[in-house]
Amino acid sequence: MDELTRIPVGGERPYDVLVGRDLLAALPPLLDGAERVAVLHAPPLKAHADDLAERLGAAGIRPLTVEVPDAEAGKNIEVAARCWEQLGGAGFTRTDAVVGVGGGAVTDLAGFVAACWLRGVRWVPVSTSLLGMVDAAVGGKTGINTAAGKNLVGAFHPPAGVICDLRMLDSLPTVDLAAGLAEVVKCGFIADPMILELIEAEPTAALDPAGQVVRELVERAIRVKADVVTGDLREAGQREILNYGHTLGHAIEKVEGYRWRHGHAISVGMIYAAALARRAGRLDEPTAQRHRRLLTTLGLPTSYRADAWPELLAAMRVDKKARGNRLRFVVLDGLARTGVLDGPDDNLLHEAYAAVAEEVDA
Known part of the structure; x- marks a missing residue:
């Protein structure tokens, strides 16, 4: 040992x-x-x-x-x-x-x-x-x-x-290691920006399972989650921030019959959450673009099928964070500053999805 x-x-x-x-x-x-x-x-x-x-x-x-x-x-x-x-x-x-x-x-x-x-x-x-x-x-x-x-x-x-x-x-195959890094990146955006800096400084090292960078990334991500769940075991409040990117991500998994890797779906989900916050006037453009740049560096997907929107919207309506007929999304108000977007207008939801689907439509 x-x-x-x-x-x-x-x-x-x-x-x-x-x-x-x-x-x-x-x-x-x-x-x-x-x-x-x-x-x-x-x-x-x-x-x-x-x-x-x-x-x-x-x-x-x-x-x-x-x-x-x-x-x-x-x-x-x-x-x-x-x-x-x-x-x-x-x-x-x-x-x-x-x-x-x-x-x-x-x-x-x-x-x-x-x-x-x-x-x-x-x-x-x-x-x-x-x-x-x-x-x-x-x-x-x-x-x-x-x-x-x-x-x-x-x-x-x-x-x-x-x-x-x-x-x-x-x-572990590199594709699965990268998929796991999606959750690590999530922890960077919601709580520990040093995670993002480590990956941006050495993206190749972030994909080397035997290296010290991966160990530091793992430990930092676990500490983020440990700190959150210590104060909120049953997801009554703060723990909800760990669902950043998961509302659309889980919907993609369901539409795909769970054939997509979880990390791939969450990667697209984070792009969507950033686009949603940007269009709601809550997140600055550089931080929103940082999502796409960093996830692309790791070889993770950042887009999904444009024609899947009706199915995805239906799936999101049974998300655990939903309240009645209102959808709720964990969003960023800035780097490591989380909030909730409660009951966004359907037009706003669709506009944000158009940004996610842009690469597919091209």
């Missing part, structure tokens, strides 16, 4: 996010007192799950490995129900635990399974993707998708700890 960084997340049930390389030995202590632990994993991560199961067994904990479908295909009630059946068959009690090994989809599912089993048992996400490390694994939000939309069914259930083993990123 190399140098370990502990980032505390406060609130009613405090825990630490552990960041470093070769951290799997840190898992058993987080599960002390459990007799059985279910290790949920997608098929590509079977070797990692088996390694964890062996470590748990050596620590005197009986492991149960549970394979689930990869990515968003595993985030539904049918898969969750199969997991609960396996927990029941193995005799899981309140002192037992669940571990999710994988990206954001698997850890979202694992947390939801744990939150519902016996009304809540301990769980730990072992995140293997950049997106999962800086977003899904931190904050205690768990959930699954339904036909109506993404993450509309879930629970707030803080983990016992979070393991972000940077070694897992070494084999």
Whole structure:
């Protein structure tokens, strides 16, 4: 285990996010007192799950490995129900635990399974993707998708700890690393501009998973999220700022049948949020353009199909931030200055989308 960084997340049930390389030995202590632990994993991560199961067994904990479908295909009630059946068959009690090994989809599912089993048992996400490390694994939000939309069914259930083993990123395809950086960029715009400066200064280093720049970006993004969720676990106020770019982003994911990478959708969503704030007279043009320039540097998409607007608008109307018939968007009033645009006029919404669709129409 190399140098370990502990980032505390406060609130009613405090825990630490552990960041470093070769951290799997840190898992058993987080599960002390459990007799059985279910290790949920997608098929590509079977070797990692088996390694964890062996470590748990050596620590005197009986492991149960549970394979689930990869990515968003595993985030539904049918898969969750199969997991609960396996927990029941193995005799899981309140002192037992669940571990999710994988990206954001698997850890979202694992947390939801744990939150519902016996009304809540301990769980730990072992995140293997950049997106999962800086977003899904931190904050205690768990959930699954339904036909109506993404993450509309879930629970707030803080983990016992979070393991972000940077070694897992070494084999991550560049396209997935870049997609994860979309959430890192989001943290830069809403709270920590140094993130943006680091990426702009060394965009190639930002895409090198073994480098120190990626580690600093991960730690900075986690600190942003940790600070926000410490004061607002249940998204009653400040935590809403973490949804910057997510209203349109989640709508794109739904329209695409969840075939688009989350980070790609959020990248387009941030371009849209910046355009919306600019047209509402709340954001300056240089900051709005900085979104497009920086995301393009990372190879992330900044536009979407012009003809998809009616479908996207319908999907946004069931967004978690909506209130009645009014759409609400997290926007910027300046760099690292967030606000909410409540009930914008449909013409304004469409004008902003025209800016997003410009490159597609050309």
